[in-house]
Amino acid sequence: MENTACFRSGELELSFLCTENGLSLASVRDLRQGCALLSAPGALFTLTAERLSDGEVKTVRSDADFRRVSVTAEGETCVLRCSDCVPVPGLTVTLLLTADPSRSRVGFQTVLSSENPDYALTSCDDPTLWFDVGEGVRFLSPYGCGEALDSDSERFGHGYGSSQDYPSYGASFQFMAVWNERTGRCLYYGVHDPVPAAKKFHFHREVGAPTMQIKASQPLCCIDRPCNGQTLYGTCVWQLTDGDWYDAALLYRAWAEQNASWLPETGPNGRTDAGWLNDVDAWFLVHIERDDFADEILDAVKDLGVRCGVHLYLWHNNPFDNDYPHYFPEKPTVRRELRKLREAGVRVLPYVNGRLWDTRDRGTEDWEFTSKAKPMATKDRNGNVFTESYSAKEANGEHTVLAVMCPSTALWQETVKGICDRLCSDVGFDGVYLDQIAAAKPQPCADRTHNHLPGGGGWWMERYNDLLGHVSRTGDPAVLATECTGEPFMKHIQGYLSWLWIKDRQVPAFPVVYADRVITFGCSYQSIQDMDRDGLAIFFAQSLLFGEQMGWLSPKLYREMPERDFFRRLVSVRAELHRVFHGGRMLRPPVLSDDAPRLRCEKDMQAYFHLVDYPAVQGALWRDADGKRYLLLVNASPSSANVVCKAELPDGAYALHGDLTGELALQNGSGKLTLPPCAVVWVEA
Numbered sequence: 001m002e003n004t005a006c007f008r009s010g011e012l013e014l015s016f017l018c019t020e021n022g023l024s025l026a027s028v029r030d031l032r033q034g035c036a037l038l039s040a041p042g043a044l045f046t047l048t049a050e051r052l053s054d055g056e057v058k059t060v061r062s063d064a065d066f067r068r069v070s071v072t073a074e075g076e077t078c079v080l081r082c083s084d085c086v087p088v089p090g091l092t093v094t095l096l097l098t099a100d101p102s103r104s105r106v107g108f109q110t111v112l113s114s115e116n117p118d119y120a121l122t123s124c125d126d127p128t129l130w131f132d133v134g135e136g137v138r139f140l141s142p143y144g145c146g147e148a149l150d151s152d153s154e155r156f157g158h159g160y161g162s163s164q165d166y167p168s169y170g171a172s173f174q175f176m177a178v179w180n181e182r183t184g185r186c187l188y189y190g191v192h193d194p195v196p197a198a199k200k201f202h203f204h205r206e207v208g209a210p211t212m213q214i215k216a217s218q219p220l221c222c223i224d225r226p227c228n229g230q231t232l233y234g235t236c237v238w239q240l241t242d243g244d245w246y247d248a249a250l251l252y253r254a255w256a257e258q259n260a261s262w263l264p265e266t267g268p269n270g271r272t273d274a275g276w277l278n279d280v281d282a283w284f285l286v287h288i289e290r291d292d293f294a295d296e297i298l299d300a301v302k303d304l305g306v307r308c309g310v311h312l313y314l315w316h317n318n319p320f321d322n323d324y325p326h327y328f329p330e331k332p333t334v335r336r337e338l339r340k341l342r343e344a345g346v347r348v349l350p351y352v353n354g355r356l357w358d359t360r361d362r363g364t365e366d367w368e369f370t371s372k373a374k375p376m377a378t379k380d381r382n383g384n385v386f387t388e389s390y391s392a393k394e395a396n397g398e399h400t401v402l403a404v405m406c407p408s409t410a411l412w413q414e415t416v417k418g419i420c421d422r423l424c425s426d427v428g429f430d431g432v433y434l435d436q437i438a439a440a441k442p443q444p445c446a447d448r449t450h451n452h453l454p455g456g457g458g459w460w461m462e463r464y465n466d467l468l469g470h471v472s473r474t475g476d477p478a479v480l481a482t483e484c485t486g487e488p489f490m491k492h493i494q495g496y497l498s499w500l501w502i503k504d505r506q507v508p509a510f511p512v513v514y515a516d517r518v519i520t521f522g523c524s525y526q527s528i529q530d531m532d533r534d535g536l537a538i539f540f541a542q543s544l545l546f547g548e549q550m551g552w553l554s555p556k557l558y559r560e561m562p563e564r565d566f567f568r569r570l571v572s573v574r575a576e577l578h579r580v581f582h583g584g585r586m587l588r589p590p591v592l593s594d595d596a597p598r599l600r601c602e603k604d605m606q607a608y609f610h611l612v613d614y615p616a617v618q619g620a621l622w623r624d625a626d627g628k629r630y631l632l633l634v635n636a637s638p639s640s641a642n643v644v645c646k647a648e649l650p651d652g653a654y655a656l657h658g659d660l661t662g663e664l665a666l667q668n669g670s671g672k673l674t675l676p677p678c679a680v681v682w683v684e685a
């Protein structure tokens, strides 16, 4: 009963195992290297369905739950069809494969049909990529700016996995990759969905297993009705190429440039609608605690000596995460202090939440929530409102319970617009920070009275972009910013707060794709406890190299932190090279090795196990809009470092700028330098 079907595209060969129980991915081969990337079978997809009468959930596996599988291959296409589903009779899953042999690429489209009168289909995977784990086999997680993780990491001994919502802080973009550092070969995994629909991105390895998986999955729409057949959004693309995460990022960028719906207009200095935000090099984070709050900001700005922005919290009288969205009136001295800041050229973004309405929105009283907001809040198919609670409490000691508003509703669109207009045209702010929009997951709202189909799909991003377009086109805010870096909101949001980019093993995949499209700013140095010296210094360096507008420090932390001179030095270099980071592109980072002790911090509250561990010297290669290249190296350690640097620049002798004089000589792409402690140097080519 078993048979194996092979499908080739250029140097990529996939084989599928068909049995009396279903369909598996049996092997993945690199025909150029003549080696297997996968040598044990794994399920090609899982799907969930919910019985509408009682909510019972069935999980269907491709390799265990279908009694009939057919494979029809013809030329550069192949159709895999799974039917006779045992747990959900009447379900058929069809995968349409298309080869692009010139690129060793296979595209998958997944089509679901269901004749089952009892179950609604609720989620389905894009095809799952399994691969053999091993030393030097690494993969890209889409968390934050991107993470390059080891497939055989012992640090994650008890299960190794992550499941992150897209778009959110946990999945900024729609691609992953697996590469082998020994062979220099890379398998790209991208979901090319230009809308885009809500998704999850997963990686998982069972303890001790010889293989692991990466995949996307999609929450489905029309989850309140049976027979909700549909086609998954986008094309799932697997492509074999040379390289690593960087090459994968270029493949995604090339696709996005031609197809993505979320790209803003850009010119030689980056996006054309960023206004004053384009001029900023560093940020202060301020929670108003005193009436004359501008004075200490101005002292810090003067000391830092570059153009600064301020992210201002608690400008309103209601407590944080309480009584939203009723922010007005502002605190009594806000207008006066804003004038002081503006006169000094300091721009201010006030904090507002872009998603939530407090269910007890006047102290402990339900003032307008039930009467006004509840019909427009997100709900499951049984009418239960999706709510969230954080650390904030009501006056009676109970946690505040905040409803997630539905972005499709006129009420929420007008509420957000009204707040933004008043902040900018009346109070005098320079833009608005709308919290959570690019950080929190799309909710699968199933309220049929709203202007969208129930469940997943592309409506969340489309309606949020309607809302943001409405705010920016018809209103007063000069610029908008939001939390984290979920990609599809950047069309109308100029600034992304990169506060969470303080994890271990980060790679700048997001800047490689988007540095010239959206402005990133700030790291959460507050999350590094006890002002740990190495923790701060690592991310001072990385934030410069990744192109962020730096800082997001409170004036107090700025005054008291260690290595303040190092921070100031890096910020001054950012200001000097400002044009490189606004409109420039990040190129393949240099490969560095150095002999200084590694930098290690075990107090980073946002990192796995609170641990970050980086080499002393980090580097980046950028190209400005005129094509000039800049190789930057930063030694963030208190020791001097002998560094060997390999970079994609022509051989030659390059004048050093920054904290060294002389030249960097590159021969066969490689050169040596001795960097002083806490130093930055660059060459221009």
Ligand SMILES: [Zn+2]
Binding pocket: 377, 378, 379, 406, 407, 408, 445, 446, 447, 450, 451, 452
């Ligand atoms: Zn809704």
